[in-house]
Structure formats: structure tokens, C-alpha cells
Amino acid sequence: MHLYGTQSVNELGHLTIGGVDTVDLAQVYGTPLLVYDIALFRERAIAFKETFKKAGIKAQVAYASKAFSSIAIYEIAKEMDLSLDVVSGGELYTAATADFPREKIHFHGNNKSYTELQYAFDEKIGCIVVDNFLEIEMIKEISEARQQKMQILLRVTPGVNAETHDFITTGQEDSKFGFDLKNGQADDAFLKLYNHPYITLLGMHCHIGSQIFETDAFRIAAEALMYKMIEWREKFKFTCSVLNLGGGFGIRYTVDDKPLAPSKYVEEMENVVLSMTRKHNYPVPEIWIEPGRSLVGDAGTTLYTTGSMKEVPGVRTYVAVDGGMSDNIRPALYGAKYTAVTANRMMAPHSDRVTIAGKCCESGDKIIEDAFIADPEEGDLIAVFCTGAYTYSMASNYNRLPKPAIVFCENGHDQLVVRRETYEDIIRLDVPLQKTGQEVSL
Numbered sequence: 001m002h003l004y005g006t007q008s009v010n011e012l013g014h015l016t017i018g019g020v021d022t023v024d025l026a027q028v029y030g031t032p033l034l035v036y037d038i039a040l041f042r043e044r045a046i047a048f049k050e051t052f053k054k055a056g057i058k059a060q061v062a063y064a065s066k067a068f069s070s071i072a073i074y075e076i077a078k079e080m081d082l083s084l085d086v087v088s089g090g091e092l093y094t095a096a097t098a099d100f101p102r103e104k105i106h107f108h109g110n111n112k113s114y115t116e117l118q119y120a121f122d123e124k125i126g127c128i129v130v131d132n133f134l135e136i137e138m139i140k141e142i143s144e145a146r147q148q149k150m151q152i153l154l155r156v157t158p159g160v161n162a163e164t165h166d167f168i169t170t171g172q173e174d175s176k177f178g179f180d181l182k183n184g185q186a187d188d189a190f191l192k193l194y195n196h197p198y199i200t201l202l203g204m205h206c207h208i209g210s211q212i213f214e215t216d217a218f219r220i221a222a223e224a225l226m227y228k229m230i231e232w233r234e235k236f237k238f239t240c241s242v243l244n245l246g247g248g249f250g251i252r253y254t255v256d257d258k259p260l261a262p263s264k265y266v267e268e269m270e271n272v273v274l275s276m277t278r279k280h281n282y283p284v285p286e287i288w289i290e291p292g293r294s295l296v297g298d299a300g301t302t303l304y305t306t307g308s309m310k311e312v313p314g315v316r317t318y319v320a321v322d323g324g325m326s327d328n329i330r331p332a333l334y335g336a337k338y339t340a341v342t343a344n345r346m347m348a349p350h351s352d353r354v355t356i357a358g359k360c361c362e363s364g365d366k367i368i369e370d371a372f373i374a375d376p377e378e379g380d381l382i383a384v385f386c387t388g389a390y391t392y393s394m395a396s397n398y399n400r401l402p403k404p405a406i407v408f409c410e411n412g413h414d415q416l417v418v419r420r421e422t423y424e425d426i427i428r429l430d431v432p433l434q435k436t437g438q439e440v441s442l
């Protein structure tokens with residue numbers, strides 16, 4: 001049994017997270033409940049930052065908050081002196097509500113709307129990561145109309161195919177994101193922005209994919225971007241001051257995943273940048289990175305209560321829990337694998353092989369096939385590990401299930417940071433038909 005971060009087992013045989021008994025958490029807040037180990041988040045943030053510091057390289061570590069966005073996690077990110085990636089007006093609004101330092105907010109997205117871009121200017125954020133030609137025109141128009149400066153990075157696709165699930169690779173040429181580095185698009189984008197009175201081009205950005213376990217792909221991407229930067233200096237006498245290499249650092253969902261320490265990814269990037277800048281006498285750019293999953297993924301654990309069970313003789317036993325694909329779509333969407341334990345009976349042998357099913361009306365609503373838990377009983381508390389990234393942020397109200405509550409635990413204390421949805425929340429946007437006395441014809 002692999003435990004993460006501050007997880008432990010107390011004298012009652014209960015799983016604890018951040019020094020808090022998960023059985024108590026379930027009683028106080030109900031289930032499903034998403035519990036974050038905040039010390040683990042902090043540890044990871046420090047590991048990324050310290051590696052740059054040791055090498056004496058100026059850096060920004062931006063939390064890619066699409067992985068999990070809430071006011072409280074932005075407050076923790078602020079405390080940890082991280083920067084922040086947002087990909088929508090909604091994430092920016094959440095960041096503004098958390099009073100996140102605007103100059104450390106970077107705005108991403110392959111189809112930012114005019115309104116979203118205006119909002120970014122209103123908030124005077126630190127940087128817009130420009131993704132396409134339409135966006136270039138919109139940013140020019142807004143900055144000129146307002147006579148307001150804006151810093152930008154150009155997002156490019158370096159043609160790197162990182163080994164991960166097809167849907168979560170982004171650095172290959174056939175991608176909806178960014179300007180192609182090889183076919184001249186990136187140069188065209190550069191020329192449209194170069195020497196603009198209000199737009200300050202800081203440098204280049206790429207993000208090659210997610211849940212990556214090797215450093216080669218990052219090295220190849222970093223080299224490709226550095227070569228382009230060197231070319232722009234030769235051709236246009238322009239020097240990039242920022243190289244943003246994105247996120248994508250893998251975590252351990254199951255025994256098959258072998259993630260590297262944060263320092264390993266960062267050191268590889270540093271080595272490429274330092275050796276190429278030395279060789280080409282190029283000023284060392286600031287390196288920016290954007291970890292999402294590796295900051296929050298294994299810091300999150302979902303607690304479910306077991307309900308009905310069904311044995312299909314000779315095939316499998318289904319153990320149903322009180323959540324499902326509505327709070328974690330990743331197994332259904334990507335075939336993502338997780339591990340689980342029986343949190344209220346950690347000392348019992350975890351030798352029963354079961355399928356943990358959700359409660360949604362879909363046969364594919366399975367959280368884990370072939371989970372090994374204690375001999376299941378109705379009312380057990382199942383803890384599914386590593387659910388901190390891309391679960392709540394991708395959650396839905398399918399079957400009108402209310403979204404779970406979220407609790408942060410640290411040093412023996414727990415705090416509710418997102419309350420559980422109620423049935424009133426579920427219908428809050430519904431507009432009943434107006435009673436006019438006449439039938440509505442649609």
C-alpha cells in the first residue's frame with residue numbers, strides 16, 4: 001500500500017491526511033469529499049522553486065490552475081510566492097477574488113474571447129500567452145484603443161510528441177494550440193508583434209503534454225525554442241528574456257507510474273538553457289514553468305462511502321460508491337487508473353478484488369476496475385488516491401448530482417474551502433416556464 005505526502009494510519013486503523021482522521025472528516029463534511037494535503041502542495045512548490053534558486057536562474061513557477069481552481073488554492077499559491085496560469089475569464093475572476101498579485105498572472109487559451117482579453121487588460125495581468133493570429137489582432141486593437149501596455153509570450157508548437165495519452169499531448173504539430181515553429185507561423189506572429197508600441201514580447205512558450213515521466217521531451221522542446229530564439233536574434237536583433245517550458249510533470253497514480261522528482265525536470269531544462277546560451281553567447285533567459293498536476297494531483301484524495309454491491313459470478317464484484325464520473329471523469333475519458341484503500345479499516349488485509357463503480361446512469365461509470373480493498377461492507381469509507389488534479393475542475397452535475405465538498409488539511413487542522421452543492425444550487429440557473437395562462441409554443 002503506497003501512502004502519499006502526510007498520509008498515515010492512526011491507532012484506530014483509520015487513514016489520516018494532514019494529521020486529520022478521514023473517518024472524522026467524512027462524518028463532519030459528508031461524502032464524496034475531496035481532501036487536500038496542503039503540506040504536500042507546499043513541498044512540491046518549494047522543490048520546483050529551490051532547484052532554480054540553487055542554479056541561480058531567474059524563474060517563475062506558475063501554478064497551472066486548470067488542474068484545480070478555487071479561491072483557497074489561489075491563496076495558498078500566493079502564500080508560496082507562485083505565479084498563476086489561468087485559461088479563462090472564470091479562472092481569472094477566481095484569481096482576482098483571491099486577490100492574487102495580478103502581475104504574476106499569465107493568461108492562456110487557444111480561443112480567448114475579446115471580452116476575456118479586455119478583462120485581462122482591466123486587471124493589468126502580468127502576461128498574456130498569445131496563441132493565434134486572431135488573438136494578435138485583438139490584443140493590438142485593445143492595447144492601442146486603451147493606450148495600455150501588455151506583456152506577452154508567443155505560444156509555439158515545437159513538434160515534440162511526448163509519450164502520454166493522445167488527448168493530453170499538445171506539443172505536436174497537429175495541435176489546436178499555438179504557432180507552428182517549423183512552417184513559418186511563429187515567425188509571422190513575431191513580425192506582427194515586433195516593435196509594437198504597447199505590446200512587449202517577452203519570449204516564447206510551449207507545453208508539450210501532461211503526465212510525462214521522462215526528461216527527453218523537455219530537452220528537445222527547450223532546444224527547439226532556444227534555436228528559434230537564436231535565429232530571431234540573428235535575423236531581427238531581438239533577444240527573448242523569457243523561455244516558458246510549460247507543465248506536464250508526471251505523478252504516481254499507480255505502481256506502474258514512475259515519476260521523477262521535480263528537480264530532475266528542472267535540472268534538464270537548466271542544462272539545455274545554460275549550455276546553449278553559453279555556446280551561442282545568448283543572455284540566459286528567465287525560465288518559467290507551469291506545473292498543475294504535479295502540485296495538486298497526489299495532494300488530493302477523494303473519500304466515498306460504499307453502498308450497494310453486486311456480484312457477477314465468475315466475473316467481478318461491483319462495489320458502488322456515492323459519487324462517480326460526475327466528480328471524476330478521468331477513468332471514463334482517458335481510461336485513467338487509480339488506487340484506493342478502505343480508509344476506515346486500513347489494517348484489514350486489502351485482498352478483495354472489486355470494481356469500484358459510481359452512481360451515474362452509465363455502465364462506463366467505474367472509478368477503478370480491479371481495486372484491492374478490505375472485504376467490503378456497506379458504509380465503508382473508500383479513499384481514492386491522487387484525485388487532486390483535473391477532477392473537481394472537470395466535474396459535472398450529470399444526473400444532477402451535487403458536486404462534492406472540498407477540505408484542506410494541514411498540521412492536524414481541517415478547513416472547508418468549497419462547500420458541497422445543495423439541490424438548491426443544482427437548480428439555481430433554471431428558469432421555470434412563465435405562467436401566462438397560454439400554452440408555450442416553441
Ligand SMILES: Cc1ncc(COP(=O)(O)O)c(C=O)c1O
Binds near residue numbers: 209210249
Ligand atoms: C499550457 C499549459 N500549461 C500547463 C499545463 C499543466 O499541465 P500539468 O497539469 O500536466 O502540469 C497545461 C495542461 O496540460 C497546459 O495546457
Ligand SMILES: N[C@@H](CCCC[NH3+])C(=O)O
Binds near residue numbers: 066168211330
Ligand atoms: N485533463 C487532463 C489533462 C489536460 C491538461 C491540460 N492541458 C487530465 O486529466 O489528465
